[in-house]
Amino acid sequence: MVNEPAFEEAVSLARSHPRLGVGLHLSLLCGRAALDPSEIPGLANASGGFTENPVAAGMRYFFLPHLREQLRKEIRAQFARFKESGLPLDHVNGHLHMHLHPTVFRILQDEIAAFRFNRMRLTRDPLLLNLRIAGGFYAYRLSHALIFGYLSGRARSWLQRNKVLHTERVFGLLQNGRVDEDYVLRLLQALPSGDSELYSHPSVDEFRNEFEALISPRVLASVREHGIELIRYQDL
The missing domain is CATH 3.20.20.370 (Glycoside hydrolase/deacetylase)
Structure with missing residues (x-):
């Protein structure tokens, strides 16, 4: 910003x-x-x-x-x-x-x-996968999945025609403020093949749970165990 x-x-x-x-x-x-x-x-x-x-x-x-x-x-x-x-x-x-x-x-x-x-976030958080690994906030999750599923679908063809790259999926939208260690560990176990983005709002006050998830030794161990490669958008 x-x-x-x-x-x-x-x-x-x-x-x-x-x-x-x-x-x-x-x-x-x-x-x-x-x-x-x-x-x-x-x-x-x-x-x-x-x-x-x-x-x-x-x-x-x-x-x-x-x-x-x-x-x-x-x-x-x-x-x-x-x-x-x-x-x-x-x-x-x-x-x-x-x-x-x-x-x-x-x-x-x-x-x-x-x-x-030549790279842009296409915010599509898979609803069915999210429902499998997280609970609560059902109205929020359903509404955001529908709204941003539509907007992302609307944008996708133009991005492809103009060679603007994006990840296949984005995690975090349906878990706003709750991307904690437990969620990330469940996500890593269920992560589909291909490229994905995980975003959160880590801080040392309001969203400390999300900060702690990113520095968690358990999360790092799971990333290594599942052979997940950590990349930037420019590496797509």
Whole structure:
């Protein structure tokens, strides 16, 4: 998220770990804008913040045509800021997967030559597999599987035609905030062949369970036991 206060620190850390694949996490809601709010008055408030309401944002971006050029300008600004970091662009995704929103995705289609990306997260978390290895939150899981299954299916053919690579599946969408050690261990045992992405939101406070899963010796042992290769998008 190139708009946030910790961006420069994150870039510094990434430079010290050159094998790390760093993607652009487009932020068009629940965060700060790259541009001055006077340039995108329909997107950001006076202090430069986007709306915190994902449903309202999605509806406005779809039904209000005058916002499209403001979205284009903001997306261009975020790509430009990432480019200024000097880091290689591993892939593109979006906060709350907004990169798959029809209006936003259309802008990415139009700007692919300028933005020069060739890898993108296609957020398809297999529902049946998730139901086998996790419980609870059934309404959330079903709704998100349907919504993002549709949006990903809609985007997939264009990505293939334009040689934009993606993993075959993405895990984490249906387990938001609950990608803990037990879930990851069950997932590794049931992981289908082919390439997959696992994403989470590790932190030392709100999502400490997800942080601990990523540094778990048991998880590392399972990865090695199952012969799983850890890769970046650029390795696809």
